[in-house]
Every structure is written in C-alpha cells, then in structure tokens.
Amino acid sequence: MVEAQISITRELADRIREAESPQSQLVRFGPDKPLRLDAGVDLSPFQIAYQTYGALNAERSNAVLIAHALTGDQHVANTHPVTGKPGWWETMVGPGRPIDTERYFVICPNVVGACMGTTGPSSLNPRTGEPWGLDFPVITIRDMVRAQAMLLDHLGIGSLFAIAGGSMGGMQVLQWAVSYPERVFAALPIATATRHSAQNIAFHEVGRQAVMADPEWRLGRYLMEGTNPSRGLAVARMGAHITYLSDVALHRKFGRRLQDRSNHTFSFDADFQVESYLRHQGISFVERFDANSYLYLTRAMDYFDIAGDFDGVLANAFKGTPTRFCVISFTSDWLFPTSDSRAIVHALNAGGARVSFAEIASDKGHDAFLLEEPELFAIVRGFLDGAGKARGLKKA
Amino acid sequence: MVEAQISITRELADRIREAESPQSQLVRFGPDKPLRLDAGVDLSPFQIAYQTYGALNAERSNAVLIAHALTGDQHVANTHPVTGKPGWWETMVGPGRPIDTERYFVICPNVVGACMGTTGPSSLNPRTGEPWGLDFPVITIRDMVRAQAMLLDHLGIGSLFAIAGGSMGGMQVLQWAVSYPERVFAALPIATATRHSAQNIAFHEVGRQAVMADPEWRLGRYLMEGTNPSRGLAVARMGAHITYLSDVALHRKFGRRLQDRSNHTFSFDADFQVESYLRHQGISFVERFDANSYLYLTRAMDYFDIAGDFDGVLANAFKGTPTRFCVISFTSDWLFPTSDSRAIVHALNAGGARVSFAEIASDKGHDAFLLEEPELFAIVRGFLDGAGKARGLKKA
Numbered sequence: 001m002v003e004a005q006i007s008i009t010r011e012l013a014d015r016i017r018e019a020e021s022p023q024s025q026l027v028r029f030g031p032d033k034p035l036r037l038d039a040g041v042d043l044s045p046f047q048i049a050y051q052t053y054g055a056l057n058a059e060r061s062n063a064v065l066i067a068h069a070l071t072g073d074q075h076v077a078n079t080h081p082v083t084g085k086p087g088w089w090e091t092m093v094g095p096g097r098p099i100d101t102e103r104y105f106v107i108c109p110n111v112v113g114a115c116m117g118t119t120g121p122s123s124l125n126p127r128t129g130e131p132w133g134l135d136f137p138v139i140t141i142r143d144m145v146r147a148q149a150m151l152l153d154h155l156g157i158g159s160l161f162a163i164a165g166g167s168m169g170g171m172q173v174l175q176w177a178v179s180y181p182e183r184v185f186a187a188l189p190i191a192t193a194t195r196h197s198a199q200n201i202a203f204h205e206v207g208r209q210a211v212m213a214d215p216e217w218r219l220g221r222y223l224m225e226g227t228n229p230s231r232g233l234a235v236a237r238m239g240a241h242i243t244y245l246s247d248v249a250l251h252r253k254f255g256r257r258l259q260d261r262s263n264h265t266f267s268f269d270a271d272f273q274v275e276s277y278l279r280h281q282g283i284s285f286v287e288r289f290d291a292n293s294y295l296y297l298t299r300a301m302d303y304f305d306i307a308g309d310f311d312g313v314l315a316n317a318f319k320g321t322p323t324r325f326c327v328i329s330f331t332s333d334w335l336f337p338t339s340d341s342r343a344i345v346h347a348l349n350a351g352g353a354r355v356s357f358a359e360i361a362s363d364k365g366h367d368a369f370l371l372e373e374p375e376l377f378a379i380v381r382g383f384l385d386g387a388g389k390a391r392g393l394k395k396a
Numbered sequence: 397m398v399e400a401q402i403s404i405t406r407e408l409a410d411r412i413r414e415a416e417s418p419q420s421q422l423v424r425f426g427p428d429k430p431l432r433l434d435a436g437v438d439l440s441p442f443q444i445a446y447q448t449y450g451a452l453n454a455e456r457s458n459a460v461l462i463a464h465a466l467t468g469d470q471h472v473a474n475t476h477p478v479t480g481k482p483g484w485w486e487t488m489v490g491p492g493r494p495i496d497t498e499r500y501f502v503i504c505p506n507v508v509g510a511c512m513g514t515t516g517p518s519s520l521n522p523r524t525g526e527p528w529g530l531d532f533p534v535i536t537i538r539d540m541v542r543a544q545a546m547l548l549d550h551l552g553i554g555s556l557f558a559i560a561g562g563s564m565g566g567m568q569v570l571q572w573a574v575s576y577p578e579r580v581f582a583a584l585p586i587a588t589a590t591r592h593s594a595q596n597i598a599f600h601e602v603g604r605q606a607v608m609a610d611p612e613w614r615l616g617r618y619l620m621e622g623t624n625p626s627r628g629l630a631v632a633r634m635g636a637h638i639t640y641l642s643d644v645a646l647h648r649k650f651g652r653r654l655q656d657r658s659n660h661t662f663s664f665d666a667d668f669q670v671e672s673y674l675r676h677q678g679i680s681f682v683e684r685f686d687a688n689s690y691l692y693l694t695r696a697m698d699y700f701d702i703a704g705d706f707d708g709v710l711a712n713a714f715k716g717t718p719t720r721f722c723v724i725s726f727t728s729d730w731l732f733p734t735s736d737s738r739a740i741v742h743a744l745n746a747g748g749a750r751v752s753f754a755e756i757a758s759d760k761g762h763d764a765f766l767l768e769e770p771e772l773f774a775i776v777r778g779f780l781d782g783a784g785k786a787r788g789l790k791k792a
Contacts, residue, residue, distance in 0.1 A: 039662040138662035198646040198670045199638065205671045206635045208664065209678070213627040215611055231609040239602045239635050242595065247730075250594040256701060264699055266435040266534035268604065268691060272698065274594045275601045282605070295664060302668065303660055305652060334643075334730075 012223055014082070015115065015122055015290055016131060022117025023081035024049040024074055024110070027154050035112065035147050038140040045126060048151050049117025050074050050109035053093065054101035056157070062393055063157045064099055064384075065148065066108040067165030067172035069370075070297050071237075071289060073116040076108040077101070082116075082288050091372055098381040099164065103393070109151055111144040111172070113297050115290035118147070122223060122290045132292075134220035139296060141168070141304045145175045149183070161391055162384060164188035166369035167336065168297065171304050174344070178306055181321045186387035188380060190328045191369045193340035194314055194347065195305035200335060203243055204298040207236035211291050220292050233291045234282030241281045246332035246365035250274060314343070318351030324390070325355040326383040328376065330368040356383065408619055410478070411511065411518055411686055412527060418513025419477035420445040420470055420506070423550050431508065431543050434536040441522060444547050445513025446470050446505035449489065450497035452553070458789055459553045460495055460780075461544065462504040463561030463568035465766075466693050467633075467685060469512040472504040473497070478512075478684050487768055494777040495560065499789070505547055507540040507568070509693055511686035514543070518619060518686045528688075530616035535692060537564070537700045541571045545579070557787055558780060560584035562765035563732065564693065567700050570740065574702055577717045582783035584776060586724045587765045589736035590710055590743065591701035596731060599639055600694040603632035607687045616688050629687045630678030637677045642728035642761035646670060710739070714747030720786070721751040722779040724772065726764040752779065 026049050029035070034044030051074045056063060066076050066089065077093040079086060093099045093106055110118035113136070121136040128135075152160070163184055165173045170192025177187045196204075211217055214232025218225045242250075254274035258264070261271065270276035307314040325348055329341035338359045348355040360375045362368040369376065388395075423444050425431065430440035447470045452459060462472050462485065473489040475482060489495045489502055506514035509532070517532040524531075548556070559580055561569045566588025573583045592600075607613055610628025614621050638646075650670040654660070657667065666672035703710040721744055725737035734755050744751040756771045758764040765772065784791075 134664075138660075138664075195652060197643060198650045198652065198668075199641075199643040201652070201668050202638045202646060202670050202674055203635075205666075205668075205674055206631060206638065209634060209675070210606055210609075210631045212664075213606075213631050214609065235602060235606045235609050235631065238605060239599075242598045242602065245595075247593060247595040250598060254594045256591065256594065256597070256704075264534075268530075268534075268608075268695065270601075272594075272597050272601075274598050278598055278601055279605070299664065308652075 016223060019115055019122040020124060022049040024051055024117050027151060037137050037143050039137045041137050046119040048109050048147055050107055051078060053077050053106040054104055056105040060157055061161060061391060062104050063160050064104040064106045065160050065163040066106060067169035069167040069169045074108045074110040098377045109148050112147045113139045113293060115293040121292035121296055131223040138299055140300050141171045141175050145172055145179055149180055159183040162186040166190040167192055168301050174306060177321060177323045178317045181323055184323045185391055186324050188326045191330060191333055191336045191366055193336050194307060194344055196302050201302045204302055207240055208295050208298060210235040211294060217291060229291045230286040233286045233294060237285040238278045238282040243335045244365060244367045246363055248332060248363040249365050314347040315350035318348050318353050321351060321353045324387060325353055327357045329359050330362045331359060332363045333366040335366040412619060415511055415518040416520060418445040420447055420513050422513060423547060433533050433539050435533045437533050442515035444505050444543055446503055447474060449473050449502040450500055452501040456553055457557060457787060458500050459556050460500040460502050461556050461559040462502060463565035465563040465565045470504045470506040494773045505544050508543045509535045509689060511689040517688035517692055527619040534695055536696050537567045537571050541568055541575055545576055555579040558582040562586040563588055564697050570702060573717060573719045574713045577719055580719045581787055582720050584722045587726060587729050587732045587762055589732050590703060590740055592698050597698045600698055603636055604691050604694060606631040607690060625687045626682040629682045629690060633681040634674045634678045639731045640761060640763045642759055644728060644759040645761050710743040711746035714744050714749050717747055717749045720783060721749055723753045725755050726758045727755060728759045729762040731762040
C-alpha cells in the first residue's frame with residue numbers, strides 16, 4: 001500500500017508557509033479591493049502569487065498569460081521551489097520556445113483556491129488566524145479569471161496579446177474570452193471544453209470521496225489538527241492520473257511487464273510496473289499539493305458550463321468576439337475528447353469568431369498537451385506569429 | 397461524503413455467516429480433495445456454494461455453467477438472499493429466457509475467493525478458527541475454473557453443454573475452454589479478454605489502494621477486529637462503476653442535471669445527479685460485498701493472461717479445440733473493447749476453432765452485458781439453439 005513517506009509536521013508547516021509567503025512574485029489586495037465571488041461573497045483580503053518571464057514592451061502589447069491546469073501552478077518555466085523539478089511547460093515557454101520569452105512578456109498566476117501562494121483553503125482566514133479549510137468559499141473558473149484580471153490591472157496591462165492553457169487552463173482561456181473579450185487579442189484553449197461532462201464530474205467526485213474518506217482529512221481541518229490526508233489524496237491522484245493517459249500509452253509504457261521480478265508474487269505487492277508507477281504518482285503528488293485545494297479546484301471544473309450562463313446557447317457567449325482563437329485537441333484524449341473541441345469551434349463559428357482548429361494525432365492521451373509534441377509546438381508558434389503580425393508586434 | 401449507513405456489528409456477523417453457511421446449495425471438499433492452487437499451495441478443506449435451475453436430463457448432456465463477474469455471485473436467477481434484489485442475469489437465465497431453464501440445467505457457482513459461501517478470505521481458516529483475511533492465498537482465474545471442474549465431478553457431469561459469462565465471467569469461459577476443452581461443447585465469452593490490459597490493472601490498483609488506505613481495513617484483519625473498511629470499498633466501487641458505463645450513457649442518464657435543486661450549492665454536497673448516483677452505488681455495494689474479496693478477485697483478473705501460459709502465442713491455447721465459440725462485444729465498452737474480442741476471435745481462427753463473433757451496437761458501456769439488450773438475447777438464444785441441434789438436445 002502507499003506509505004506516507006514524508007514528515008507530516010515539516011510538510012504541513014511548509015505548506016502553510018508556501019500559501020502565505022510563496023517563493024514567487026506576490027500582489028496583495030486589501031479591503032478596498034475584494035474579489036467578488038460567484039458564490040455571492042467577497043474574498044478580502046486576498047493575494048495572487050505569480051511568475052513572470054521576459055519583459056513588457058513599451059506599448060504594453062506583448063503580454064501572454066498562461067493559465068495552469070488542476071495540479072499545475074505558477075512555476076511554468078522555472079525550477080519548482082518545492083519539488084526542484086523543471087517548470088511544467090518549459091518545453092513550451094522560454095527563450096526561443098513557441099511562447100518565446102524573448103518576444104513576449106509571460107505571466108503565470110497561481111489560481112484562486114490553489115495552494116502555492118494565491119489565496120486558497122490552506123491560506124490563513126483573517127477572521128480566525130487559522131487556515132480557511134472548508135470555510136473557504138467554493139470558487140469557480142470565472143472567479144479565477146476575475147482575480148487574474150485584477151492582477152493585470154495591478155500590472156498596468158490593459159489587454160493581453162494572448163492567453164494559453166490546457167485542460168482547466170483551457171477553461172480559463174475560454175472564460176477570459178467570454179468575460180473580457182476586449183482584453184484578449186488571441187486565445188489558445190487546448191485539450192479543454194466549455195463544460196465538464198457527467199463522466200468527468202463522476203471521476204472528480206470519486207477523487208473527492210477518496211480524500212474525504214481519509215480520517216486524517218478531519219472535515220478539512222487537517223492543517224489545524226496536525227494530520228495529513230495524504231493516503232486519500234494519493235488514491236485520488238492515482239485514479240485521476242489514469243484518465244490523463246490513454247490506454248495505448250499505458251500499454252506501450254508498461255504493458256503487463258513485471259516490476260523487478262520475473263514471476264507473479266501471488267501477493268498484493270506492486271507486481272506490475274504500472275502499479276508501482278501509479279503508486280509513485282500518488283506519493284509524489286501529495287508532497288506538493290494540498291488536499292482541500294484538490295477539492296476546490298475539481299469543484300470549480302465541475303461547475304464550469306459557459307452555455308449555462310447564456311441560457312444554454314453557447315454561440316451567444318462568443319457573439320461578435322474580437323478575439324482570434326486557436327483550438328487544439330489530441331486524438332487519444334478521452335477526458336476532453338476532440339468532440340469537446342469541435343463544440344467550441346462550432347460555437348465560435350456561429351458567433352462569427354476568427355478561429356483555427358487542429359486535432360493533433362497523438363497516442364499520449366490528455367497529458368499530451370504537457371509533453372514533447374512537435375506538432376503542438378509548431379501550431380502554437382505559427383498561430384502566435386500570425387497574431388503577432390496582426391497585432392503589429394516586432395519580431396524578437 | 398459517503399456515510400456508513402449500516403450497523404457494523406450485524407453486518408460483519410452476517411458476512412461471516414454467509415461465507416460459512418450460505419443460503420445456497422453447498423458442497424464441501426475434505427482433506428482428500430484439496431484445491432491445488434496456481435500459487436503452489438493446496439486449499440483444503442474448501443467449499444463451493446452454487447445455485448442450480450432446471451433439471452439435468454437423463455443423458456446428462458444439457459448442463460450450462462454460468463460464470464459470474466467480479467461483483468456477481470451465484471444468485472443469477474433468483475432473488476438475492478442478502479439484498480432482496482432480483483438475480484443479476486434474470487433477463488438472460490430462466491424459463492423461456494435465452495438460457496432457458498426449461499431446456500438446460502443451469503449451474504452458477506460462487507467463485508473461489510468471493511464472499512457468498514465459496515471459500516474466500518472471509519471464510520474461517522481451519523488452522524486458526526478466524527477468518528482467513530490476507531492469509532488466504534492469492535488465487536487465479538484458473539483456480540476458479542479448477543474448483544468448478546471439481547463441482548462438476550461432484551455433480552456427476554462429465555461435460556458441459558455450454559458455459560457463458562461476461563467480464564471476469566468471460567475470462568473463466570475462456571479458461572474453461574483452454575483447461576478442459578473436452579468438457580466444453582459450446583462457449584460464450586462476452587465483453588471479455590484473454591488478458592487484463594495495463595489500463596485495467598491500473599484501475600484495479602486504485603481500487604485496492606482505496607480499500608487498503610482505509611484505516612478500518614487493518615491489514616485485512618477487519619473481521620477479527622470488528623471494524624469495516626466500508627468507506628474505502630465504497631470509493632473503490634465508485635471508481636470502478638464509472639468504467640462499467642460509457643461517457644454517452646452517463647451523459648444520457650445524468651448530463652449535468654442537478655439533484656433536487658435548481659442551483660449550485662457552492663458546497664461539496666452532491667449537487668449533480670451523477671454524484672448522488674455514484675455515492676449510492678458505493679454505499680449499496682459495501683452492504684453485500686467483502687473488501688478482501690474485492691482485493692483477491694481484482695488480483696485474479698490482473699494476473700489473467702492466457703497467452704502467457706503458452707509462450708506468448710495465444711493461438712496455441714486453442715489449437716485443435718473441439719469447442720464451438722460465440723464471442724460477443726459491445727461498441728461502447730471501453731473496459732473490454734471490441735479489439736479485445738477480435739483478438740480472441742483471431743486466436744480461435746488461428747487455432748482452427750469454430751467461432752462466431754458479434755459486436756453489438758450499444759451505448760451502455762461494459763455493463764451492457766447485464767442489461768436489457770435484445771440483440772444480445774437473440775444471439776445467445778440462436779447460438780445455443782444451433783449448438784443444441786449439433787449436440788442432439790431435444791427442444792424444450
């Protein structure tokens with residue numbers, strides 16, 4: 001079984017410190033600037049942790065916002081301060097990369113509800129001085145985007161040259177285009193959808209139940225009580241991780257190969273490589289992620305349904321939009337299949353938007369957007385080059 | 397979150413009683429007749445609980461064995477003694493049904509490792525007088541089949557007219573044809589495969605980790621310690637249940653519809669119908685199933701790999717087989733997709749077997765084999781009619 005291989009005390013202390021005083025750039029919004037949430041309450045004070053790369057040009061016209069996915073964070077193109085691993089999209093973002101930091105000013109904020117410095121359930125509730133836990137209000141994708149718009153205001157950036165993101169990041173991209181069409185020149189929603197499907201809600205619900213079934217979760221008060229629902233969170237991560245890969249990718253990577261042995265052990269040890277791989281995924285995830293944040297962010301994705309805000313007519317969300325779009329999906333992504341991307345494209349077409357669409361042949365499943373996919377890089381680079389010309393950006 | 401809505405004490409007592417003295421027909425094999433297991437040990441004494449329907453004819457030529465799936469049991473066509481629900485395949489098995497109990501003598505044994513009266517981890521270990529728990533040896537599909545052959549010997553049935561089963565039941569069907577080709581006249585492997593895929597092993601591993609992460613599991617000793625890992629088992633069941641359905645079926649059944657409310661609650665209640673449905677699936681499952689049995693049976697499926705027993709050449713497993721086969725898959729089954737069934741058919745063809753194959757159009761996913769599928773019923777009835785003629789069986 002998965003053993004918690006970490007010191008609970010040190011880890012919990014680190015988590016609260018990273019939530020309060022992150023190793024990132026930080027903006028704090030005081031009582032005069034509350035974040036108005038869809039839940040009907042104001043979050044105040046609150047803070048946003050973010051990373052930037054490259055330089056804003058004199059015209060302030062080269063800003064690119066990167067929206068991270070469920071388990072991502074602001075460390076898109078630098079070594080992660082907690083794990084020591086490379087940034088999660090270093091192949092995409094950096095000098096000479098498709099999202100070229102020698103040309104663009106790249107901003108990547110941690111989303112509201114997360115655990116790497118932007119206010120979330122592991123942040124301190126100013127009313128009690130203790131971590132929020134489940135007293136943190138349930139947030140939405142629109143809330144994340146609203147907070148990001150406040151960050152742009154703070155940075156003095158009127159409009160983004162582009163915004164890009166995959167999965168939950170793609171949801172933010174779409175919501176940006178709907179909420180602030182005049183502030184988005186070009187949008188790249190990747191491996192995403194305009195609403196979460198019943199199957200995806202179901203998978204999320206299993207993950208949440210796995211967390212909440214862990215007695216160390218303590219109704220969300222584990223940080224106050226010094227416990228750690230790491231086993232429940234590890235199970236949630238293991239289950240989710242399967243959905244990020246394709247059957248073919250799992251087969252190619254592992255097949256039925258045994259782990260460091262030549263025969264079945266006739267036990268519940270990790271006989272198969274795929275078992276020990278999953279256990280590793282679970283263990284390494286809990287070292288860097290907060291269980292309550294997992295609940296809040298999955299909930300935000302479940303609630304996401306753009307058409308629901310437009311009387312069920314998705315096209316109305318994009319009617320007359322000035323933004324140009326590049327929609328991208330992957331053939332083997334069964335979590336956000338190409339049909340979801342086609343629905344986006346149809347709505348954009350119906351709304352009269354300028355849109356290009358690419359379905360990339362890949363057997364790597366949903367995770368393909370994070371991986372070495374030359375066709376993805378070429379498409380993003382080409383789309384941004386074209387948009388840059390239209391925007392009058394200078395070449396790097 | 398999922399609450400344990402059952403009295404632990406009563407439930408555990410009931411479980412041990414059902415394992416020892418089931419409300420079924422029962423055969424006990426004494427020390428002279430051990431079950432030789434693939435793990436290299438003898439299980440002895442052991443018992444098999446089974447149900448029968450219809451009558452064996454004078455020639456003893458009309459016996460049909462039904463092999464149940466992971467969470468099934470011997471109560472295929474009668475009211476379940478624990479849940480009070482109809483038998484799990486009453487639409488398929490019964491008077492006038494495709495597997496017609498007015499014509500065939502139907503036998504459905506509970507598999508070794510399960511929890512409804514055939515020896516398994518909740519049975520009493522004769523050496524200690526306590527439930528076996530994790531001291532029960534890890535069993536395989538071949539062990540299940542070997543035990544069933546002993547049951548047939550006991551009943552004086554030399555050869556089966558037919559054997560049918562879906563999913564893990566289909567694995568037993570295939571193993572029967574490989575282990576005892578002369579004892580199987582006709583075989584119906586449905587929605588199954590000759591080996592478990594990496595993705596399926598991965599899903600099983602998550603379910604096992606969910607059970608083992610529950611502190612009430614107590615390293616498998618919960619029956620001795622009076623605890624109940626019901627929350628872990630419920631999470632395992634919820635996750636597995638998603639894989640039994642298709643995305644389309646979930647969408648049709650639930651979509652994003654809310655549960656008894658008109659707006660999101662901005663909480664972690666079951667806002668969506670699909671959430672409360674899954675929670676119900678988890679809760680009702682733990683009322684009738686043993687957590688350790690879940691570990692053992694998923695493990696048996698993971699280990700299943702017929703080609704592995706034949707130097708990787710699947711066709712050799714079926715070379716010169718006298719059995720006639722009817723292989724059936726469902727278009728929307730992504731757990732055991734049609735490609736798995738085609739692999740069976742190719743191997744059977746290469747082995748020179750008599751085989752027919754049907755892929756049934758259904759959007760109900762893997763569970764389709766248990767549901768009202770007229771085309772499935774027609775194919776099973778037609779195949780058995782043809783086989784009955786070849787066998788010289790009288791019409792009912």
